[in-house]
Amino acid sequence: MPIDFPVLNFQAIAPELVVVVTAFLVMFAELFVDDKRILGYISILGLAMAAILNFALMAAFAPPTFQTMMISDGYSLILNLIFIIAAALSILISLSYLGDRELQHGEYYALLLFATVGMMLMGAATDLIIVFMGLEIMSIALYILAAFNRQQLGSGEAGMKYFVLGAFASAFFLYGVALVYGATGSTNLQEIGNWFSADRGNLGDPIALIGLSLLLVGFSFKIAAVPFQWWTPDVYQGAPTSVTAFMSVGAKAAGFAALMRVLMVSFGDAFTADWQLAVAVLAVITMTVGNIAALAQKDVKRMLAYSSIAHAGYILVGVVPGTIEGVQAVLFYLLSYTFMNIGAFAVIAVLERRSQVGSNIKDYAGLATRSPLLALAMMLFMISLTGIPPFIGFWGKLYVFRAAVEANMSWLAVVGMINSAISAFYYLGVVVQMYMRPVATEEDGDVAPALRISAPVVVTLVVTAIVTILFGVWPTPLVNLTSLAMFG
Amino acid sequence: MIGEVPLSYYLLLSAILFAIGAGGVLIRRNVIIVLMCVEMMMNAVNLTFIAFSRYLDSTTGQIFVFMIMAVAAVEVAVGLALLVELNRHKASVNINDFNSLKG
Amino acid sequence: MPGQIFFLIVAAISVISALGVIFNRSVVHSALFLLVNFGTLAVFYFMLNAQFLGVAQILVYAGAIVVLFLFVEMLIGSDLGEKVDTWLNGRNLLLIALGLVLLTVVGTAVFENTIFGAAGNTTVEVVDEFGQTQVIAASLFTDFVLPFQLVAVLLSVGVVGVVWLAQHQQRQRFRRIIAVLDSTWAEETQRPGPDLLRVNWLRRKTLFDFDQVEIIQATDPQVAELVAMVEHDTDSWRRSRYRQMRCLVDPDCKLSEDTVQMLRHTFGEVKNLVNKGVVA
Incomplete structure (x- = not known):
């Protein structure tokens, strides 16, 4: 059989390549380096290089590569930025968090980088086979990271739950792919989209529709949309906080990345009406259930898990219109969510007790007197997550809701706003604890350990806080950045 | 034999196998059995892929199955390693016993 | 049929x-x-x-x-x-x-x-002519070379993760070694339980991989000696652990405030020893 070896364009996947190489480098350096924190800094260096290459690609898009399996277009490059930022910030949190818990090992950084690669692949994939491989590389690395703290039962449980439900969801996703492949004869997103036409009479093809709904189910697990969210609170609570920070933004963004490209490139135009209602219903129940469940939480990590479910709901509002404006609004939201959520988790990582799973809200009592700056930072992130101006979270919600209004779906925006109001209760509950409650004393029988904030965590907090404020007051640069997002 | 067995037979069979696997994941509490059921679901998907691949004369489906096999092997290895690790803390394979995380 | x-x-x-x-x-x-x-x-x-x-x-x-x-x-x-x-x-x-x-x-x-x-071009005739394996290989190494490479990344993730999860920890999980400063205690070591080892530091006067410090009966200079030794420890694994270590001090021991302050500075947690004689 004659084989024509194709010409491969590695330029388009340069950021992914750099991150993979860094991951292997970290594994190799682990053998020689005694102070494992150096490995964390090597990882950050690698991510920085990937970011630079990413910016270079933004200036001049590379053509599709690997037989149209992957593409570096505006959409994927902005997502790459989100993943790189999320990975770098969570590594900064990890440096001291792991050291405190005797978990400082090269495997952690390597797995985190592998997970980042998986996310980047999901953002840049133009073929379902790459979406699947990226999804699995990301998920398997995250299962292990969630269970990374071998001394704690809670961490292992988190990994196990994430794994069982994740593998279950993967099977649904795969069945969806199989049916779509049967209906179109291809797994390439663009070819799938091209194959549906009125002339062929396959617009209402039931196999394709069932395939689409199974794909939706698979993605809903990854973005933690109701009713596929059960794993979220347990996994977020049990996993090491630095990992929770990473997956709450990274895995969610990756899930949305692949979801939006599949919906708009393969099932755009003729099929929009078919999935629009489903996604709208998902959005409404996701944000409502997430917010109401968050109200009852006593553990801050668990509360943020439910809040992340609610945020998935808000983001889905931006997906519903199926327009490029909606996509750009979603990317803006994801970018802003990356900063404020990782900032909040950085505060949790400082306050979390070593021997304990999760982070009890009582430990936040009187934080304003124990460490005024830390309390101020946490308040900032909480207000921004609620969506109160002038912080970055407000603009994220505004753009997403505006996209819905422009698509004549004002009711969705209204539901979203009501939900934002509900969310204020639990976000501000943390603020009340920090500013209005007294510090626990000897008499209460339980004194919170002394606060130790390491330099990398300070850097994380400063960066996330500055971004939250600066782009809250002046969002134009970020809006311009996300408006580069186009499906190439 | 290809002409004799219609495609829909294969598709229906794999739908049934997929449903049995999914039911097993939801019903059984033993983690090892749950993992086996996930494998059955993936195998059902493989059958769909190969059937489509045969009837559409395209190799994409077979390549996809090749990837799924690799992924399934890794998933089983990781899942069982997680189980072994959990067993150092708690000698059980029942999912309901792993309930230390509560709100 | x-x-x-x-x-x-x-x-x-x-x-x-x-x-x-x-x-x-x-x-x-x-x-x-x-x-x-x-x-x-x-x-x-x-x-x-x-x-x-x-x-x-x-x-x-x-x-x-x-x-x-x-x-x-x-x-x-x-x-x-x-x-x-x-x-x-x-x-x-x-x-x-x-x-x-x-x-x-x-x-x-x-x-x-x-x-x-859409129908592809891998018909039965093509397969018959070239053979199954060749057809798959041709496809795998041209059109699907990227996913094929990604399998390698995926397997690396699996190997790293499984080794991390299944690997035995460097030390036994329940084993705890306690450095005891007690001038009334004459023995070198004591093993109150299968997982617990108490070592008389005042007799040994060297550093070892302990997990906890108990000060039951000791003078300020003796404690200062321990702290000085800990501060100058060159073992990086041990150094990383002192800041999280617990140090229990018997309230009857009457250490000076400066010494306690020094202990607080060196160890992660300094607490009063309660339940004397009861093995934790």
Whole structure:
């Protein structure tokens, strides 16, 4: 059989390549380096290089590569930025968090980088086979990271739950792919989209529709949309906080990345009406259930898990219109969510007790007197997550809701706003604890350990806080950045 | 034999196998059995892929199955390693016993 | 017709073995049913002219995955016999009903037997001419070279992760070594429990891998000596641990405030020793 070896364009996947190489480098350096924190800094260096290459690609898009399996277009490059930022910030949190818990090992950084690669692949994939491989590389690395703290039962449980439900969801996703492949004869997103036409009479093809709904189910697990969210609170609570920070933004963004490209490139135009209602219903129940469940939480990590479910709901509002404006609004939201959520988790990582799973809200009592700056930072992130101006979270919600209004779906925006109001209760509950409650004393029988904030965590907090404020007051640069997002 | 067995037979069979696997994941509490059921679901998907691949004369489906096999092997290895690790803390394979995380 | 009859027989075996995996108390029996199920699928792959994958199915699933299941089952040895009534309850019956609905929907959709997909060019003639394996290889190394490479990344993730999870920890999990400063205690060491070792630091006066410090009866200079030694420790593994270590001080010991301050500075947590004589 004659084989024509194709010409491969590695330029388009340069950021992914750099991150993979860094991951292997970290594994190799682990053998020689005694102070494992150096490995964390090597990882950050690698991510920085990937970011630079990413910016270079933004200036001049590379053509599709690997037989149209992957593409570096505006959409994927902005997502790459989100993943790189999320990975770098969570590594900064990890440096001291792991050291405190005797978990400082090269495997952690390597797995985190592998997970980042998986996310980047999901953002840049133009073929379902790459979406699947990226999804699995990301998920398997995250299962292990969630269970990374071998001394704690809670961490292992988190990994196990994430794994069982994740593998279950993967099977649904795969069945969806199989049916779509049967209906179109291809797994390439663009070819799938091209194959549906009125002339062929396959617009209402039931196999394709069932395939689409199974794909939706698979993605809903990854973005933690109701009713596929059960794993979220347990996994977020049990996993090491630095990992929770990473997956709450990274895995969610990756899930949305692949979801939006599949919906708009393969099932755009003729099929929009078919999935629009489903996604709208998902959005409404996701944000409502997430917010109401968050109200009852006593553990801050668990509360943020439910809040992340609610945020998935808000983001889905931006997906519903199926327009490029909606996509750009979603990317803006994801970018802003990356900063404020990782900032909040950085505060949790400082306050979390070593021997304990999760982070009890009582430990936040009187934080304003124990460490005024830390309390101020946490308040900032909480207000921004609620969506109160002038912080970055407000603009994220505004753009997403505006996209819905422009698509004549004002009711969705209204539901979203009501939900934002509900969310204020639990976000501000943390603020009340920090500013209005007294510090626990000897008499209460339980004194919170002394606060130790390491330099990398300070850097994380400063960066996330500055971004939250600066782009809250002046969002134009970020809006311009996300408006580069186009499906190439 | 290809002409004799219609495609829909294969598709229906794999739908049934997929449903049995999914039911097993939801019903059984033993983690090892749950993992086996996930494998059955993936195998059902493989059958769909190969059937489509045969009837559409395209190799994409077979390549996809090749990837799924690799992924399934890794998933089983990781899942069982997680189980072994959990067993150092708690000698059980029942999912309901792993309930230390509560709100 | 013989083809269809053959298909139906193998399909029946396949479905029965799949049910056997679920409705079975013994994990080992389930694994054997799983093996049968995988085997029947391999037969279908051969019928569908996918010989390469048929062989791979037997090698990967039957040869590796089922063996892995059995191996882990024997390793952790928890053949937990679930009683049937624990999983045939209302909730699960509802789930089964839902599953049947889903199955009917998917089933009717796939049974229409109208396939709209685009036809490829890997016809039976091409396969006959070049052979199964060549056709797959040609596709794998040209059009699908990227996913093929990604399998390597995925396997690396798996290897790193499994080694991390299954690796034995460097030290025994329950083993704790306590450095004791007690001038009234004459012995060198004491082993109050299987997992606990108390070492008389005042007799040994060197550093070792302890997990906790107890100061029961000691003078300020003695404590200062310990602190000085700890501060100048060159072992990086131990150095990383002092800041999280717990130091228990007997209130009867009457250490000066400066010494306590010094201890606070060196160790993660300085607490009063309560329950004297009781082994934690």
